[in-house]
Amino acid sequence: MKQQVLLYCFLAFYLLLGQSATPVLAQSIVTIPIESKDYALVLQTDSDQRLGITHFGKRLNNAAEYAGIKAMYKRDDNNVGINNNAYTPSGTWSLVEPALQIIHADGNTSTELRYVSHRKEVLANQVTQTSVVLRDPVYATEVTLYFKVYPQNNVFEQWTEIKNAEKGNIRLGKYASANLYFMGSDYYLRHYHGTWAGEMKPEETRLPFGIHTLDSKLGARANLFQPPTFMLSFDQPATENTGKVLLANLAWSGNFKIDFEMDPYHNLRLIAGINPHASEYHLAAGQSFKTPALIYAYGENGIGEVSRNLHSWARNFRILDGNGSRLTLLNNWEATYFDFDEKKLVGLFAGAKKLGVDLFLLDDGWFGNKYPRNGDVAGLGDWQENVKKLPHGIGYLVEEATKAGVKFGIWVEPEMVNPKSELYEKHPDWVIRQPERPEHYYRNQLVLDLSNPEVQDFVFGILDKLFTQNPNIAFIKWDCNAVIYNAHSAYLEKQKMPQTHLYVDYVNGLYSVLERLRKKYPIVPMMLCSGGGGRVDYGSLKYFTEFWVSDNTDPLERIFQQWEYSYYYPAITHCAHITDWSKVGIKFRTDVAMMGKMGYDIVVDQLKPEELEFSQQAIKNYQSISDMIWHGDxxxxxxxxxxxxxxxxxxxxxxxxxxxxxxxxxxxxxxxxxxxxxxxxxxxxxxxxxxxxxxxxxxxxxxxxxxxxxxxxxxxxxxxxxxxxxxxxxxxxxxxxxx
Structure with a gap:
């Protein structure tokens, strides 16, 4: 009888441990401080080896005291204590929004994660990287949480890697980059909405109970209506110089989903990552999935300090040539639109030199022969010089610009195609489209399928050919004007891969092209353009030196747009041009453009003498102060x-x-x-x-x-x-x- 009682006690204890495949009696509590210069994110296991977040805030002088933080919180609800999980799985003990959802090889939808080990490495420039391994005790699923800390800037970079160690395929229904937990009294979210020419319109919301979600399902140009960028204030709205505040950006150029969920104790859960909408991802045995990073800067002395730290981090660690210089340019777009020829362009070179800029940028309309690019309805995808407009080719323009004393740059939109194009006629299988449904166009164009390696080679080849044939091209403006309708990939279908991979593989395909491009051409400046700020994030800015803030170049509007962008991105990345969009005086237009990376979209010969004199002196002034704007605080x-x-x-x-x-x-x-x-x-x-x-x-x-x-x-x-x-x-x- 005594033996039976002991057996029942053991079985009960086994069940309490979560039905572990290998029952383990009491294990020691593990505390993992992840520290920057001033702040700390603290992870700690419980008695079941589940990993939770016990602290996010000021760093303690004595690291040993982090272990005692959890004991200071008293909660009556047995379940609420695990709402602070560092990466919440679905289908077992959790009743809140998960960070991870898996359908295992046998069809089971439950996942549990237990702490296995962790490791801290010190990288260059005092940067640290902590990796924490979690594992399902029943299924051979392994999750590694990564925390990269830039201590001097109080910036954290967090991502996740999920490994399928099962014998069959698993399906990832959700795979967040980060799962954070904050303890406070109130939370104020500053987030953004907008559309073409109306980007970065702010909203500040006091977060209520329940879930507040920011997301995009556009596929490409995913930031058009809402960016993966936000500001979170704690206890009260932060000001420039007071308050606790976190500035964050998901470093991903595709669909995203960011959830803010209040728990019963008024604590806030934050789950951010790729949007799982129509994106279930399959992993074969032995395969891993790496999420993009959530990048966040935190401080308790107001927005200004945190913003300056984020700018410093971006210039030093993320933006291409962040500590370098930038070229001033004259763009022909608003001067000519599609209506130009070789003679007209060469005439504009002299204006660029007279004005005093470094570079002339040729915009849209220079390509296409069977279907000339004389408007946005045809030619996109046919990247041969239009022989009627440019009988001597791009090389001639580069030479003539050089003779005039300016550099030459060029516009491309390599991810897109017009249905009225030779490319579409030859390769309809390269286009994202549902074969059984009517095509639906955004700006008269469709998106090429970058999940297809052949398409990746084609897109890389557009740029590679331009540089190979014209090695003196000094600047690229990379545009992206369409979103994805009728999402379907002929390539994935042919490879017998799930269509739900498309949204993810498209972005990874884009990054693959950009990696190849930067490996071969590491220093050529490139502007990230997407009808304005429709794509900017810290995933894309690894490859670009700057971004086009908005097609809306009205200087009054730009003051507000650049103000909001300035919280997250340093001024060296803000392309700001003087144009004829607004009829306010050229001084006001110029002064506003100087707050970023200044350029022009005007016809120089149409300037009045005093306007030209002013502009010539303004460029000299800009050259004398640009280092402060690009690299200052x-x-x-x-x-x-x-x-x-x-x-x-x-x-x-x-x-x-x-x-x-x-x-x-x-x-x-x-x-x-x-x-x-x-x-x-x-x-x-x-x-x-x-x-x-x-x-x-x-x-x-x-x-x-x-x-x-x-x-x-x-x-x-x-x-x-x-x-x-x-x-x-x-x-x-x-x-x-x-x-």
Whole structure:
């Protein structure tokens, strides 16, 4: 009888352990601190070896004390204690939104994950990488969580690798990149919506109970309506200089899904990754699936500090040539659209040289013969020079630009095809389309199937041929204007692969092409364009030097768009052009464009003499201050969303120079918009500074006294009044140390 009681006790204990295939008695609790310079994410196992998150916030001085954090929280609900799981599986003990859903080889839909081991490595530049191995005790499924930390920037990069060690195929229904858990009182989400020419419109939401989701199902150009970018404030909305805040971006250029779920104790679960919509992914025995990374920066001293840390990280570790320089350019698009020929283009080269830019960029319309590219309805996919427009080819244009004293760049849209094209006629199997349904077009075009290696070779070959035949091409504008309708891949069908792989394999195919391109042509600058900011993320910016913010180049609109983008991406990546989209004066248009990577979309010969004189001097001014804008620290001083003016400044790393941008953003009548001084930031309080005004229009004088000297303390405590008014709507001030 006593033996039977002991046996029943053992079996009960075995069941409590989760029916482990190999019952293990009490194991030690494992605590894994993942630390940056100032903050820490702490993982800890429970008695069942499930891995949870016990802390996200300030770093403790004594790492041994992390082990005691969990004991400080008292919760009555037995299940709520596992809501903090570091990677929540589906089908077993969890009742909340999962990070992982698997259908195993035998059809079972349950997954459990137990801690196995972890490892910490120190990489170059003090970067650390911690990997944590979890395993299902019944099925041979293994999940490795990766946490890469850039300590000086307080930036975390997190992704997951799922390995099928079963004997048959498994199906991944969901495969998130990150599963985070935050403990606070309230949570405020700043996220974005928009459309073509109306990108990055912000919304701030106090997160309620339940699930709030950000997602995209567009396939390509996935950011068109909503980007995978957000800001999360804790306890109260963060300001520029106060509050706990996290800035994040999913480094993925396709469909995404980001869930925010409040648990019964007012704690917040965050699950981010590829959108599982129509994307069940099959893994054969021995195969692994690596998710894209969720990249996030955290701080407790306001948005500005976190944003500057994220910019520094991006320039040093992610953006192609982030610490390098950029080319100013003249683009022909708004000057000519599709209506040009060789003679007209060569005539524009002289204008580029006269203006003083570095490069001339030839935009859409230079290709196609059977179906000439004279509009957006034909020719896309046929990448041969149009012999009527360009009888001597691209090489001739490169030579003529060189003779004129400027570099030459070119536009491509290699992922897309017009149905009215030779490519479509020859290779309808290369196009993403449902063969039994009517075709549906976005901008009169369809998307090529980049899951197909042949299509990848074709897309790579477009660029490779251009560079091989014209090695002096100095710049590429890579566009992407269509979304995926009627998702179906003839290639996947032929390979007997699931159609649910298409959305994922398309993006991985794109990255494969870009990897090949950068391996062969590592330094050529490339602009990421997608009808504007329809694709920008930190997955794509590994391959591009900059991105086109929006086709909306109205400078007033751009102030608001660039303001929002500036939280997440440094100014060196913001392509900002002076165009004729708006009829406000060229000074205002130029001053706004200078906040990013400046360029032009104008006909130089149509400028009035004083406008040309102003523009020539503005380019020289930009050359003198661009290093501060591209590599300095950004301080947002006055928000255009709450005020009739906007003001921001860039400060050099040595704090010896700064540039301050001030704009009127209201057209309501006021004698003066500068009723009070604007407090500057980022200067050295002990240093002395002199202020001067740049970009004065010919015939005007500045009201700024250039002989006055101010301490950094005065400029940051009292401030300086730029004297904005309806007659003086844009003021660009340089702050220089007096030694």
């Amino acid at each position: 950004l301080y947002r001083l006055v928000s255009p969303w709450q005020n009739p003016i906007a003001s921001s400044m860039f400060v050099s790393p040595q704090k010896d120079r700064a540039i301050v941008f001030n704009y009127v953003v209201s057209n309501r009548y006021e004698n003066s918009f500068s009723t009070a001084p604007i407090k500057l930031q980022g200067l050295d309080p002990q240093k002395k500074y002199r202020l001067s005004e740049l970009n004065l229009f010919p015939g005007t004088r500045s009201s700024i006294n250039t002989t006055a000297v101010y301490s950094g303390d005065f400029l940051m405590t009292v401030g300086f009044n730029p004297n904005l008014s309806l007659r003086r709507t844009s003021v660009l001030m340089e702050v220089a140390e007096v030694k």
